[in-house]
Amino acid sequence: MRSRARSAAVLLAAFLCACGGGGSSADSGGVSGPVGEPGVESLAAMHSYLEVIRGSSRFDECFGPEALAKCERGARAGSALSDAVYDWAEGQFRAIPGLTAVQRQNFGFPVFRLNNYSLEVTGADGQTVPVPAFPWYFQGTTPGQGISGDIVYVNKGAALDLLGKNLSGKIALLRISLVLNGESGSAQDVLKTLAERGAIGAIVATDAPGNEIAAQNRDVATYGLGTLPTMVIGKQAGAAIREQGVRARMVVDASYRDASSGRESNVAALLPGQDPNNIVVVGTPVNGWFLSAGERGPGVGILVYLARYFAEKAQKEGPLPYSIYFVATGGHQVYAFGLNRFMSCIPKEETVAYVHLGSGLVYKGYRDVSGEPVATGGLSQVRTLSVSENAMLSAITRPAFNNAAIKPFYQFPPSVLAPGENQGPYAMGIPSVGMNGTNQYFHTRADDESQVVTAALGPMAVAFRSVVEGLLETNATTLRSSNAAAAALGSRYDAPNWSCAAPLVGLQ
Missing domain, CATH: 3.40.630.10 (Zn peptidases)
Structure with a gap:
């Protein structure tokens, strides 16, 4: 991570994104009458x-403010x-x-059932700010109090990206590219490798527009429940963390029930x-x-x-x-x-x-x-x-x-x-x-x-x-x-x- 400090307020502005929301009454009744156009x-x-x-x-x-992606209807x-x-x-x-x-x-x-989730990043200036993030379902969970660790940037997690990187007890910052309907197909294998090399968590930045968070599926049939709790963030937040982030605390407090x-x-x-x-x-x-x-x-x-x-x-x-x-x-x-x-x-x-x-x-x-x-x-x-x-x-x-x-x-x-x-x-x-x-x-x-x-x-x-x-x-x-x-x-x-x-x- 670069050592040049930046104020927490500037970091927070880089992390935050415009979010939709709001509520209205829902009508679940069916349509009647002749079929129209x-x-x-x-x-x-x-x-x-x-x-x-x-x-x-x-x-x-x-679980919290919409601005932090913690109240997402879906x-x-x-x-x-x-x-x-x-x-x-x-x-x-x-x-x-x-x-x-x-x-x-x-x-x-x-079923992956969330109880709470959050991501906080401490910058080079010692200030800690919340980051809009959404869990990668089925990828892993944390205790209720979360986990903390130093941030290690691993780019796309290829062998050369990991060369000489000490991930033991660390939180990996990973960048993935989106192809067609989701990630390019190798991210789940990369996350598995990061866990095997001692990482305790991962932060994944996609290349979705602006600072949009692109939620990702997990092939549970092939991979089962993961062991590396992972939060997905926007690319602007990813760039800011790479430049200024030193340490992270993440919470993916969730229960898991298998198909039985x-x-x-x-x-x-x-x-x-x-x-x-x-x-x-x-x-x-x-x-x-x-x-x-x-x-x-x-x-x-x-x-x-x-x-x-x-x-x-x-x-x-x-x-x-x-x-x-x-x-x-x-x-x-x-x-x-x-x-x-x-x-x-x-x-x-x-x-x-x-x-x-x-x-x-x-x-x-x-x-x-x-x-x-x-x-x-x-x-x-x-x-x-x-x-x-x-x-x-x-x-x-x-x-x-x-x-x-x-x-x-x-x-x-x-x-x-x-x-x-x-x-x-x-x-x-x-x-x-x-x-x-x-x-x-x-x-x-x-x-x-x-x-x-x-x-x-x-x-x-x-x-x-x-x-x-x-x-x-x-x-x-x-x-x-x-x-x-x-x-x-x-x-x-x-x-x-x-x-x-x-x-x-x-x-x-």
């Missing part, structure tokens, strides 16, 4: 979902606020005439079709680290719209050719946990296809200018349409997504890149289509409604509606037979937790 319907459902997160009185994870898996969101989803489904077998499907889930004692939920509803032995599944996750308006809101809004649209169509025209299951999945912070626990309940030979309403469907686009984002005026280019290598499925999806209003996006065969939760069904040989995306504010507190390109919401809803309509009109047996190549390619991927959580009422 796709964009209007999807936007209304999205706002209703976000108001539950903003306004539910069940939020119980406020439907995080395993939290009381996620339960409020599941209740909301159940209410939406129950309000739709024609939907049956509405079900809260509970399942065991590893923790609980999470999916919420599902069935629209019965003429052929109950062929089922189209349409799903989206409903968890988020913070408000996650751009990440989760459009998918949730479109899910409710599609459920209302197809239920009304069946009411007017009679049962649709196949049944449709609509599912709001939980357990998202442990990747695809809820979806895989749900999809495994439906026999593969009865599943027509899985349609995934993934992250950032209509995210605002940015370009990088001197390391900071500048809005492009259009949609994020970092969105990927993933369609199983299946000629019949491609014939449905190609025209559905051929609308300039929802472009640009990438399209890779899932055997090359299978982002998002649709990886599990793809790995199990189920015909799958989904879109997933990100932008510079993904997983940050700044991901509010300003990150949603509302003009594209209606066209995106129509695109997914067209896919479902195409699936209902195709021969399900032939579609599954045409999926042989995709099934062979997908078998290289894992489908963790592919075990039915609880019998589906609609299949009994």
Whole structure:
């Protein structure tokens, strides 16, 4: 650390960032009446979902000032606020005439439950200031009083970065880069190495814009509960700590329940079709680290719209050719946990296809200018349409997504890149289509409604509606037979937790 002193007031100003917040009343009642325009319907459902997160009185994870990121609302898996969101989803489904077998499907889930958290840094001048920071869930915990240690900067934690560094009893300051939907993939291994070399804690600065804190997932299925308590900070705070920080005190006071004692939920509803032995599944996750308006809101809004649209169509025209299951999945912070626990309940030979309403469907686009984002005026280019290598499925999806209003996006065969939760069904040989995306504010507190390109919401809803309509009109047996190549390619991927959580009422 450099020895030049700086006043605590200046350090604190560098650490602090603008934070959203506020509360309002939450309306969890479902929408009734005729189905309206796709964009209007999807936007209304999205706002209703976000108001539950903003306004539910069940939020119980406020540990201090918003300016220090200690009172962050989010439907995080395993939290009381996620339960409020599941209740909301159940209410939406129950309000739709024609939907049956509405079900809260509970399942065991590893829960990381915070009691308190904080980060304080002592500068070269001896002054101690609080730093806005958010825990890296499942990465490790501290005693209630926290831990203290000298700060050692390890850059990105590569072998050369660690050469000659004494980490015993120290708190490591690590810098990571964000790629697509999160960290570049090596940080969890680096943190494990830091712990093995004697570090007692870690402070991780990402390259999210400004001083935004980008929360990170942990692959609990692979790595389990970590042993190195870790706090995530913004890049401006990271630069200030690197320049002036000498010692840190961190608190990650949390309890941990493994999947045998923790609980999470999916919420599902069935629209019965003429052929109950062929089922189209349409799903989206409903968890988020913070408000996650751009990440989760459009998918949730479109899910409710599609459920209302197809239920009304069946009411007017009679049962649709196949049944449709609509599912709001939980357990998202442990990747695809809820979806895989749900999809495994439906026999593969009865599943027509899985349609995934993934992250950032209509995210605002940015370009990088001197390391900071500048809005492009259009949609994020970092969105990927993933369609199983299946000629019949491609014939449905190609025209559905051929609308300039929802472009640009990438399209890779899932055997090359299978982002998002649709990886599990793809790995199990189920015909799958989904879109997933990100932008510079993904997983940050700044991901509010300003990150949603509302003009594209209606066209995106129509695109997914067209896919479902195409699936209902195709021969399900032939579609599954045409999926042989995709099934062979997908078998290289894992489908963790592919075990039915609880019998589906609609299949009994």
